[in-house]
Amino acid sequence: MNFNDIADKIIGLKTRDLQLRTKLMEEGKLSDGYDKAMEKLHNSNAEKLDEIINNIGYPTIDKVGKEASEAAWLVIQHAIGQPSFMKKCMILMENAVYENKADPKNLAYLTDRIAVLEGxxxxxxxxxxxxxxxxxxxxxxxxxxxxxxxxxxxxxxxxxxxxxxxxxxxxxxxxxxxxxxxxxxxxxxxxxxxxxxxx
Structure with missing residues (x-):
């Protein structure tokens, strides 16, 4: 299994996410609720990352490197239309943080986001x-x-x-x-x- 290729794929998901966010920001659309194009991209990125996770487990720093591991977290953090996926990733991330293979700050953000979404x-x-x-x-x-x-x-x-x-x-x-x-x-x-x- 080529972890470099997988890392590149994960970083690509993050790049597309941030490019769309920049475009919406420039158009003044960030405060108008959840943009349909952004929702579609977030869901699509979540599906692609879920396939990767099903193959390699959580994309920890030791597997895919710090940049791709951070990128995976961003995709998860933005997958707000996918409750099951986010909760599954939180459990995987908890284990990774416990083993010092993921950033505890990212887990804090994900824990809070899920809490807020659940009210x-x-x-x-x-x-x-x-x-x-x-x-x-x-x-x-x-x-x-x-x-x-x-x-x-x-x-x-x-x-x-x-x-x-x-x-x-x-x-x-x-x-x-x-x-x-x-x-x-x-x-x-x-x-x-x-x-x-x-x-």
């Missing part, structure tokens, strides 16, 4: 959204007191620092709060139900 509070404060005051803020947290300690344990900066970074990034990318936050929230809840995150 649960997040552990590490990695997931952000626009609040009712039009400010980019962390999604609800399970434990505000312990969050920075938990973040530090996996190598993340403080929540306060990350909030500032997210704000700066949103400004740089010309992202803005949705015109109708209630409608966006309602659409998101309906979408989560449709793809299987909630009942």
């Amino acid at each position: 649960r509070p997040q552990l590490y404060g990695t997931q952000f959204d626009w609040d009712e005051n039009g400010k980019l803020s962390p999604n609800p947290l399970e434990d505000y007191v312990m969050v920075n300690q938990r973040r530090k344990s996996v190598g993340l900066n403080s929540l306060e620092e990350q909030t500032q970074i997210m704000s700066t990034l949103a400004n740089r990318e010309n992202q803005s709060p949705p015109q109708d936050s209630q409608k966006k929230k309602q659409d998101f809840e309906e979408w989560k139900k449709r793809v299987g995150w909630t009942k």
Whole structure:
């Protein structure tokens, strides 16, 4: 089995994802809900990565290298229309992190994203959204007191620092709060139900 070829394939999936994101950002479409072309690409990338995982197991750093392992995580993190795939990958990633073969920061992001999609509070404060005051803020947290300690344990900066970074990034990318936050929230809840995150 040629792990270099597999690594190149995984990096290619990430590249296509980021190219489309850049295009949508330039067109000012990043804040308009989940773009159909992006959803299609995320689902297609998830299917391709799932085939790779079924063949080689989780794409750990020792198998495919750091760049491809990071790329695999990004594809998983963006596969929000595939609940079963994301949950399967989280279990595989937990094992890989335990064996020091994957980055614990990436596991923290994936754990939080799944929690938010399931409507649960997040552990590490990695997931952000626009609040009712039009400010980019962390999604609800399970434990505000312990969050920075938990973040530090996996190598993340403080929540306060990350909030500032997210704000700066949103400004740089010309992202803005949705015109109708209630409608966006309602659409998101309906979408989560449709793809299987909630009942």
